[in-house]
Structure formats: structure tokens, C-alpha cells
Amino acid sequence: MRHSACRWPGTAFALLLLGLWPGPGRADAPAGFTVVRPVDNGEPLVNPGMGWTLHFYSNFIENYGSRLKPSDTLDDWPGLSVIYLRVPWAYLEPKEGEFNWTLFDTPAQRWAAKGKKIAIRVSCSESWIRYATPPWVEAAGAKGVRFEFGKGVQPLGPLWEPDFLDPVFLEKLDHFLAALARRYDGNPNVAFIDVGSFGMWGEGHTGGSTRLDDAQTLAVTKKHIDLHVKHFPRTLLCISDDVAGPTRPGRHFPTMDYALSKGVSMRDDSILVQPPPNSWYHAEMAQEFWPKLPVILEHEHYGGSKQRKAWSGELLRQSVEDYHASYMSIHWWPREELDENRETIRQINLRLGFRLRLEEIRWPAEVRLGQPFTVATTWANAGVAPLYGGGFWALTLQNEQGGLASTHVDEAFDLRQLRVGPPGQAPATQREARFTIALQHHDPLGAHAPPTQPGIYTVLVSVGARDGTPQIALPLAGHAGGRRYPLGRIRVLPR
Secondary structure (H helix, E strand, O other): OEEEOOOOOOHHHHHHHHOOOOOOOOOOOOOOEEEEEOOOOOOOOOOOOOEEEEEEEEOEEEEEOOOOOOOOOOOOOOOEEEEEEEEEHHHHOOEOOEOOOHHHHHHHHHHHOOOOEEEEEEEOOOOOOOOOOOHHHHHOOOOEEEEEOOOEEOOOOOEEEEOOOOHHHHHHHHHHHHHHHHHHOOOOOEEEEEOOOOOHHHOOOOOOOOOOOHHHHHHHHHHHHHHHHHHOOOOOEEEEHHHHOOOOOOOOOHHHHHHHHOOOEEEEEEEOOOOOOOOOOOHHHHHHHOOOOOOEEEEOOHHHHHHOOOOOHHHHHHHHHHHOOOEEEEOOOHHHHHHHOHHHHHHHHOOOOOOEEEEEEEEEOEEEOOOEEEEEEEEEEOOOOOOOOOOEEEEEEEOOOOOEEEEEEOOOOOHHHOOOOOOOOOOEEEEEEEEEOOEEOOOOOOOEEOOOOOEEEEEEEEEEOOOOOEOOOOOOOOOOOOOOEEEEEEEEEOO
16 A cells, blocks of 8 residues: 555554555645555455355265365365355255255355355256156156157156146245245345256256247246245346357347346356357346346356366456356366466456455544544446445544544445446546544533544544445455454544
């Protein structure tokens, strides 16, 4: 960080102890003000609504969390924020009304203890297990077909897929989703839930099984979106772009337009499945979604992508740019992927989701209790996506003992408004906020609240809720774990 115009003896020494003072003040600092121009420290950030997503279960229970010991929460993966749990319905409800929630809760609790979240997909059709939908659903009268993966419907096929609009199937699915929602809708440990209840692997395509036409796919998509929206009104939902056709480029499709109209975001499970020039198909579609909702990307199983010569670190980074992605998958044995892609991961972490930068802040070197003062800030979002949940910056004064003496929030400026730009070209927004330390009450005693003593305080900056609770990690040095960042000092004078 660069500082300027500190007016009292000992301040430079105090800032040196904080690791914030670079040397003499700048000549362009206005007299009587402290100006700080923080520098992005390049660190990976773990923030709400963004980050790397580990496939702990990738349909198979053995992929890819099974090699991790219960004590191993993959802390060495920079920017890991979500654990993705994708399993067949049959694994969660082997008997009607009897649920195997420990399948989710065990890994969830490992990472929740580290402040991470989970994401969920429950599939009803798989290429490797006969009954992804529990067999008791068929026994209850749900219609379905037998098929052989890649060959379509076969009278003696080894696999079974339900009729995704069958009333018995929908009734049982409705009951299951209700049970799922009781545990996970609005759960602060859940980042998002896929609409994954139809199509192969829950991806919404049936080319390898029942081969639904466009009209049938649209009808199924609408019904299953409506079921999920009904049960998960407080949780981000997303759906695979493959419901529009896995390889059809374009911006508007009836299935995905319907999803967007219901507040359901998109995920693209096709990144680097095929070699260039077919590394992905729906970046254009993403332009409808990312200004409003987080976009989720899933790259192909890393090993399979390499075998097909489809893998490219440069292209993976470009997919984040093209889709304005908030989430990127870890779709392989995680440490193997990490060891071979460290530089790619580092560069993606500088752009994935949002990255709020305080470009400059200026405050008076001295303020008087009860008298308003102005703090000028310049903010930018160096990521590819907005701060969807919104956030407000706060100025907090901390005393010598580490106590929070006075907190002030610029509630008029929601950082959700920050626009994004190409790498190195984030548009900057300048703001002025007016604060008063110890606002005086109009009473005979002249009381002020909260009581704040004159003295020298450390200036902390944070971004979070309207009440000043820090929620967002910033690329700044010096915080002690509370997401409040020290920038300098201020002298508070008596009335």
C-alpha cells in the first residue's frame, strides 16, 4: 500500500509495525489528509458466490473425494470454496421415506468447519447403474424404459430411465425434493443446487438413452424447473445448458430462456470436453445470465480431457473470461490437477467471480467528535462477474487494545453496482461518504453515542452487510482473520 500525509510523530513507526508503511509521504497528498492507494496482493480469495468447486462425488461415490482422508480438507488448493456432491437419487433414498443424508452431511461438515459450502446434484438416470432412480419408484407404478447407453431404448437394455413426466415418478420426486429442501433450502452452508432430476447424469440430455425431441425436452425442463423452484425459493438453482442441446451454439433457446425467467442460472458441463475449436459452445448464451446470476463452469474430467488432447490451461482461463464465470470445477483427483496446473489456477483466481479493489481512500488526518467529515474512495471490480449478493463498505476505528470504537457504513453505495471489464481494465468508481464520530443527541446533557474517546485510532476498511458485518475478503494485507483491513491512523479530537 502507498500512504501519504500522516501528521503525527510515531505514525510511520506504527504503520511499519502493521506492515503498511512504504516510506516517505507522497508530494501529491492534500494537506491535512491521509491518502492510501492499496496494491492488490495477488492472493486467492474465498468469497460468497464464487470460487473453485471440488467434485467430491462425481456420480460415482469413489470420484474424487475418496482419496482424501477425513482430516484432509484440501487447504492447499487456492480459492477452493465449494464441495460438489453429485449422486444418484437411489443412493439417498434407498427405501421410500428412509434417507441416507450422511452421504452429504459427512463431507459437508468437514468443510463447513473451514467456512466452505456445498453444492448438490441428484440424478435420476446414469450410464453405469441400472437404477439411478430408486427401484421402488418403478415398483410403485412409474413408467420408464430400458436402454443401453449410446444405443437408445432396448427391450432388454441393462439400464432403466423413468418417463420424466410420468405422474407417479413426479409424485415421488416431489416428495423427495420436499425432504431435500427441509434440510438444505436456505441453508447457509449451501452454495447452489442443480436442477439435475432428468437427463443422463442429470445434465438434461437424453441422446444416449430415450432421445427426447425438442418439444418433449422443453416440457420436461419446465416441469422439473417448476418443482425445484417450488421447493427451493431461498437457494440458488442452476441447470445444465445441455437442455438446449449440447453442441448447439446460440444465445436464446426456449429451455434456457424459461430457466432464466424463473431465476435459475446456467452451468456448462462441457468445457474442454472436445479439442479446439469445439472447446465449448454456449458462451453466447451465458451473456443472458451472468449480468443477473452466477454462471458455473465444469471442465471435463481432467485426465480424459488430456487424453483427447482437449486440455489447455490457456483455454480454461479463456472460458472464465468468455462466460464471466463465478465458479470453476475441480473435476479430477484434486492434487494431481493442482500440481500440473498451478500457474493456470493462480491466474484464474485473479479473475474468477468478483475481486473488489479499493484503489484509493482519503480521509482527514484529524477529525473532531460530533463533527461530520468526508471520506473519499475509489473502488473497482477486477473480476469477471458482479458482487451478486451486494455489499457495502465500512470504515471502523480500532483502539490500541484492538477494540472497535466506532463503525460507519456507506449505505448509499452498493458495490454490486461496480462494472467489470477486460483484464487490467476494471472501470473505477469514485465515492464520497459523510460520517460523524459520536453523533450528538439534542438533550440537556449533550450526550453522544456511541461514547468514543479522543485519541489516535487505526483505520480499518471492510465490505459486507449494511450493519457493518464484514463478509467479503479483499486482496489486501494485514487483516487478522476478521476481514477488516488496517490502512492507517486517524486522530480524534475532543469536541
